[in-house]
Every structure is written in C-alpha cells, then in structure tokens.
Amino acid sequence: MVPALADWCAVDLVEASGEVRRLAVAHADPARERWAWELGNRYPAPPDSPVGVPNVLRTGAPELFPEITEAMISRATLGAEHGALLRALDLRSYIGAPLTAHGRTLGVLTLVTTGESGRSYGAGDLALVMEVAARAAIAVDNARLHRAEHAARAAAEATLEALRASEHRFRSIFESGMLGIGFWDGERVTEANAAFLAMLGYTTEDVAAGALRRERLTPPEYRNADLRAREECRLHGSCTPYEKEFYRKDGSRIPVLAGGTLFESGAGVFFMLDISERRAAIEQLQAAQRMEAVGRLAGGVAHEINNALQGVVGFSRFALRALDPGHPVRADVEQIERSAFRAASITQQLLAYSRRQLLHPAPHDLNGVVSTFAPMLRQALGPELSLEIRPADEAAVVLADRGQIEQVLLNLTLNARDAMGSGGRLLIEVGRLQVPAASPGLETERMVTLTVSDDGHGMDSTMLSQIFDPFFTTKPPGQGTGLGLSVVQGIVQQSGGRVSVTSTPGAGASFRILLPEAGTGTASGEAAQSPATPGGSETILLVDDEEGVRLVAARFLADHGYDVIEAATPVEALQALTASLERGRPVELIISDIVMPAGGGEALSRAAAAWAERNGRPAIPILFMSGRSNDEIAGWTLETRAAFIQKPFNPDALARMARDVIDVERRARGR
Numbered sequence: 001m002v003p004a005l006a007d008w009c010a011v012d013l014v015e016a017s018g019e020v021r022r023l024a025v026a027h028a029d030p031a032r033e034r035w036a037w038e039l040g041n042r043y044p045a046p047p048d049s050p051v052g053v054p055n056v057l058r059t060g061a062p063e064l065f066p067e068i069t070e071a072m073i074s075r076a077t078l079g080a081e082h083g084a085l086l087r088a089l090d091l092r093s094y095i096g097a098p099l100t101a102h103g104r105t106l107g108v109l110t111l112v113t114t115g116e117s118g119r120s121y122g123a124g125d126l127a128l129v130m131e132v133a134a135r136a137a138i139a140v141d142n143a144r145l146h147r148a149e150h151a152a153r154a155a156a157e158a159t160l161e162a163l164r165a166s167e168h169r170f171r172s173i174f175e176s177g178m179l180g181i182g183f184w185d186g187e188r189v190t191e192a193n194a195a196f197l198a199m200l201g202y203t204t205e206d207v208a209a210g211a212l213r214r215e216r217l218t219p220p221e222y223r224n225a226d227l228r229a230r231e232e233c234r235l236h237g238s239c240t241p242y243e244k245e246f247y248r249k250d251g252s253r254i255p256v257l258a259g260g261t262l263f264e265s266g267a268g269v270f271f272m273l274d275i276s277e278r279r280a281a282i283e284q285l286q287a288a289q290r291m292e293a294v295g296r297l298a299g300g301v302a303h304e305i306n307n308a309l310q311g312v313v314g315f316s317r318f319a320l321r322a323l324d325p326g327h328p329v330r331a332d333v334e335q336i337e338r339s340a341f342r343a344a345s346i347t348q349q350l351l352a353y354s355r356r357q358l359l360h361p362a363p364h365d366l367n368g369v370v371s372t373f374a375p376m377l378r379q380a381l382g383p384e385l386s387l388e389i390r391p392a393d394e395a396a397v398v399l400a401d402r403g404q405i406e407q408v409l410l411n412l413t414l415n416a417r418d419a420m421g422s423g424g425r426l427l428i429e430v431g432r433l434q435v436p437a438a439s440p441g442l443e444t445e446r447m448v449t450l451t452v453s454d455d456g457h458g459m460d461s462t463m464l465s466q467i468f469d470p471f472f473t474t475k476p477p478g479q480g481t482g483l484g485l486s487v488v489q490g491i492v493q494q495s496g497g498r499v500s501v502t503s504t505p506g507a508g509a510s511f512r513i514l515l516p517e518a519g520t521g522t523a524s525g526e527a528a529q530s531p532a533t534p535g536g537s538e539t540i541l542l543v544d545d546e547e548g549v550r551l552v553a554a555r556f557l558a559d560h561g562y563d564v565i566e567a568a569t570p571v572e573a574l575q576a577l578t579a580s581l582e583r584g585r586p587v588e589l590i591i592s593d594i595v596m597p598a599g600g601g602e603a604l605s606r607a608a609a610a611w612a613e614r615n616g617r618p619a620i621p622i623l624f625m626s627g628r629s630n631d632e633i634a635g636w637t638l639e640t641r642a643a644f645i646q647k648p649f650n651p652d653a654l655a656r657m658a659r660d661v662i663d664v665e666r667r668a669r670g671r
Contacts, residue, residue, distance in 0.1 A: 006111035013107035063096035090115035097133035201249035306627025314552025419456030446517035535560030556651035
C-alpha cells in the first residue's frame with residue numbers, strides 16, 4: 001500500500017487483554033519508519049481521543065479526512081514538541097479503517113499522505129481501503145483462531161502428559177508394595193493393590209465379590225476412630241494418619257497406620273502401613289523396661305530379705321550346735337534352716353531373672369554336675385516319671401556358677417514334670433559341638449550342649465513365642481509364678497550362653513542350652529568337701545546397720561577365737577579403728593556391708609585407707625557382704641580387689657573366708 005496508496009501506513013491490533021499494540025509501520029524510507037515508531041511510543045494517543053485509532057476502535061466506524069488542517073493538528077497535539085513533530089511530517093490526508101470480523105473490531109488500518117505525494121483521499125479511496133481492511137481483518141481473525149487452537153492443543157497435550165505422569169506416579173505407588181491402598185464406596189472396598197490384599201489375606205476375586213465390607217474388616221473398638229477420620233476427611237479433604245487394626249481373612253488382626261481422603265461423590269481412597277514390627281519393637285522395649293523395673297525392685301527386695309534371713313540361718317546354726325543329734329526338736333530346727341536357704345534361693349532366682357545376680361564362675365564338667373545333681377532331679381520328678389541321663393563321651397567343661405547350673409536343671413525339670421503325665425520320661429543329654437564363632441577373628445568355637453527333653457503335651461507357636469517372657473505361665477492361678485524359664489534364660493545369658501526351645505503340640509518339648517567350652521584342666525564335677533572351719537585370734541571389725549546380722553556374725557567369729565568389734569555405721573567403724581589401735585590390738589580385717597543408710601562400704605573403704613595412711617599402718621583388707629549383689633556391687637568389688645560373700649551366708653563359710661583374706665594379706669606383706 002506504500003507508496004501506491006499512502007506515504008505512511010500503520011496497523012494497530014487489540015490484544016486479548018484489551019491493550020492496543022502497534023503491529024506494523026510502513027514508509028518508503030526505513031529511517032523514517034523508526035521515526036514513526038519512536039513518535040508512537042513517546043506520544044501514545046489517549047484512549048478517549050476524539051480522532052484517530054482510539055476513536056475508530058471505540059466507534060467501529062471509519063474516519064476520512066481529505067485534508068488535515070492546522071486546527072486538526074492543534075487538537076491532536078499532546079505538547080509543543082509533539083506539535084512540532086507532527087507539523088514537520090507535513091501531513092495532508094488521512095483514512096482510519098476498522099479491522100472488523102464477525103462483528104468484532106480487531107484493530108485499525110491507518111493510511112496517511114504527506115506533502116511528498118500531495119495526494120488527497122476521497123470516498124473512492126475510503127471504499128478501497130475498507131475492502132482491504134475487511135480482508136485483512138479476516139486474515140487476522142483466522143490467524144488468531146489458528147493460534148488459539150494451537151495453544152489449546154498444546155495445553156491439552158500438556159494436560160494429558162501431566163495426567164499420564166500423575167497416573168504413572170500413582171501406579172508406581174499403587175504397585176510398589178510399600179503401602180496397602182484401597183478404594184471404597186463408603187461400605188465396601190471396590191479396588192485394592194497387591195500389598196493391601198497380602199496384608200489382609202484376600203484376593204482380587206474377594207474384592208470383585210464385594211466381600212471386603214467395612215463391618216467385616218474393622219474390629220468394633222475402632223469404629224469410632226474410623227468415624228472421626230471420615231468426618232475429618234469430609235471437613236478437610238483428608239485425615240491425619242492414625243493407628244488401628246484390621247481383621248484378616250483368617251480372623252487374626254494386623255496393626256496398621258491408616259489414613260485416607262474422600263471424593264466429592266462420597267467414595268474415597270485409603271492407605272495402610274503395616275506396623276507389626278514397630279509395635280513388636282515397642283512391646284519389646286516396654287518388656288525390657290518392665291524387666292529393668294522388676295530387676296531394680298528385685299535387688300532392693302533381695303537385700304532386705306537376705307538380711308532378715310541371715311538371722312534365721314545364723315541362729316538356726318547356733319541352735320543346732322547346742323542340740324544333741326537325737327534331740328526331738330533338732331529336726332524342726334534343721335527344717336527352719338532349710339526353709340531359710342530355700343527362701344534365699346528364691347531371691348537368687350529374682351536376681352538371676354533380672355541378670356543382677358553376682359555369679360561365682362569356675363570350671364565345671366557338666367557330666368559330673370548332672371550326675372551329681374540327678375538324685376535331686378529324680379526327687380523333684382516324683383515316682384511316676386523317669387529320668388535318663390546321657391553324658392558326653394568326653395569331659396564337657398564350662399566356666400559357670402555351679403549353683404546356677406543346678407538351678408537351670410531344676411527349673412527345666414519342674415517345667416517338664418508339669419507338662420508330662422504319668423509314665424513320662426525326661427531325658428538330659430550333655431554333648432560337645434563346634435559352631436560358627438560369634439567373636440571376630442574366629443571361624444568356629446567349641447560349645448557344650450545341655451539338652452533337656454520331655455514327652456509331655458508340647459506347645460504351639462503362640463506359646464513358644466512367649467515361653468521366656470517374665471510371668472508367662474500356662475498353669476492355673478496360684479500354681480505358677482511364670483519366672484522359672486525367665487530365670488533359666490537370665491542365667492544362661494549371664495553365663496555367656498544361649499537357650500532355645502523346639503516343640504509341637506502332642507510331641508513334647510526340647511530345651512537346648514549352648515555354653516562356651518572352657519577346657520578340661522581344672523574342672524570339677526562334684527562339690528568339694530568342706531574342710532574343718534579354721535579359726536584365729538586377730539581383731540576383726542564388723543560393720544553392718546542390721547543388728548541381727550551383726551549378732552550372728554560376731555558370735556560365730558568370736559566362737560572361732562576372733563576378737564570382734566561391732567559398728568553400725570562407717571563413722572562408728574573409724575572410731576573403733578582408733579580405739580583398737582590405742583589398746584594395742586589393731587584391726588586386721590574389716591567385714592562390712594556394702595549398702596548402708598549412713599554411708600556404704602565403698603565410702604568406708606576409702607576412709608579406712610586414709611586412716612591407715614595417717615596412722616602409719618598398712619592397708620586393712622576388707623571382706624564385703626551384701627544381700628543385693630547387683631551389677632554395680634560386682635563391678636566395684638572386682639575393681640578394688642575386695643573379697644565378697646553373699647547374704648545369707650553359712651557362718652562356717654564366713655569364718656573360712658575371713659581366715660583366707662587375713663592369710664592372703666599376711667603373705668602379701670611377707671609376714
């Protein structure tokens with residue numbers, strides 16, 4: 001159109017936002033095109049302008065000015081500079097034609113002549129320009145439709161691709177097996193993934209048949225929790241995950257972490273995560289905490305009971321020494337003594353259960369231990385049951401506390417007796433076995449096996465999973481404590497071994513204990529015979545806050561020739577040390593309780609060492625005693641190399657140990 005019909009030509013289009021954008025400017029001289037662009041950018045026409053592009057767009061009607069007068073330029077001027085620029089263009093004539101298509105004004109086609117051509121537009125020129133504008137409008141409209149269609153197609157493709165990606169992500173989660181996922185219609189599960197079906201034991205056929213209904217899956221006590229979760233989903237779209245249980249197809253239960261979301265239709269999707277292992281771990285932790293609490297209680301109870309039993313044991317022994325063998329009450333006193341030691345053994349079981357017992361390990365051949373203890377086991381079984389012993393072909397030596405081995409044998413025997421009917425048989429086997437080493441650097445290690453098998457009624461898998469749990473018993477109320485097998489496990493583990501059990505209903509049970517082999521050089525199978533109790537004339541300081549314990553120990557030591565000084569507290573003990581030194585009979589042994597309200601044996605040990613150093617005396621050996629015997633006491637006495645005797649003790653054992661400690665100290669000093 002330039003220069004045939006105009007000296008200047010411009011096209012302005014209305015964007016979708018309503019903003020007017022100049023699309024093109026044409027002039028024969030490109031430099032002047034840039035001038036026109038700059039003029040339009042610097043002085044855009046106001047939207048309410050009575051002439052020009054704003055007016056054509058507003059009215060939809062063309063404009064024809066055959067002659068542009070000075071008055072017209074003055075009205076269109078936006079300032080002195082703008083007016084000067086317009087006048088410099090030497091504008092002569094103007095046509096503004098709307099670009100209209102389908103009743104919509106899409107833009108304006110502007111043609112201007114200048115003094116260069118001197119041409120003036122007329123009605124014929126306007127008709128021609130309107131025809132050109134109509135065709136241009138159709139082209140613009142088609143281009144916009146094509147562009148919109150292309151954009152819509154691209155958006156649809158992007159949406160479809162996003163849907164595919166979302167479907168892929170969902171399908172990955174749905175099929176991953178990490179979560180059980182189910183869709184439901186408010187009453188029944190309509191679709192579920194493999195993990196969901198595996199957790200609950202159902203099949204896709206069960207889902208298709210509508211078998212997975214709410215009342216069939218959820219135990220009654222969780223229905224209120226489900227209702228709260230559903231209400232939360234209704235209000236917020238989804239619910240906070242919560243713990244619940246589902247019924248499996250076989251009627252058992254599975255604990256899960258559940259959550260879900262509701263759709264507008266009222267249907268929804270929910271997920272569940274199997275938390276069986278987490279719950280089992282929590283239960284194990286709680287059981288361990290209960291065991292720790294009971295263990296702490298057991299240590300304190302054992303201390304108090306053993307102090308009380310010490311008086312019973314001691315005074316029973318004094319009474320027996322005063323009674324002739326044929327005295328009518330001697331049997332009664334012997335029974336009192338046996339009952340006291342039986343009570344003491346119960347406290348030892350509590351300590352063994354809590355693994356707080358102080359063991360006295362020594363090499364023992366299990367062949368000899370079992371054969372020596374067999375008469376006691378036969379007596380425990382009773383006449384209607386038989387006992388068979390199968391020793392190992394060679395010595396089977398372990399480093400363990402003999403009394404605790406016997407306790408394990410007795411507990412397993414009593415457990416078997418209760419499981420067998422008349423005519424049953426108990427088999428105890430000793431063997432040697434080479435197993436993969438648990439310690440680094442070793443391939444294998446030798447173990448000694450102790451197997452106790454019965455032909456009783458056996459146990460199912462549920463009972464086997466709880467058999468070593470504290471206080472678990474299948475006996476009627478009042479007929480079992482549930483500690484017997486817990487004690488066995490505690491003793492074996494404390495001795496560095498492990499215990500396992502195999503059983504099936506109706507086929508008996510077999511308990512197998514593995515203990516590290518200790519070698520054969522110094523093993524003893526039978527209890528050593530006690531030599532005559534030695535005495536002495538040294539001065540012994542006896543410290544205990546329990547008067548009954550002091551009376552028994554002091555009297556028995558005095559009967560063996562010792563000069564005994566009693567003290568109830570560490571303060572009294574230090575005063576007694578000074579008094580004994582002043583009278584020329586210094587203390588050569590301190591026998592002290594470890595746990596006392598006014599200061600324990602550890603504090604007394606340090607104070608006695610400081611006293612000896614101040615007075616230029618050698619260190620005084622200490623023999624500790626306690627009814628507690630927990631791990632703390634065991635570690636401390638071992639660290640200070642102090643001797644230890646467990647309450648309640650046999651008075652003869654106390655006298656022998658006192659003699660041994662004094663003699664060892666004298667040899668160490670070269671006396």
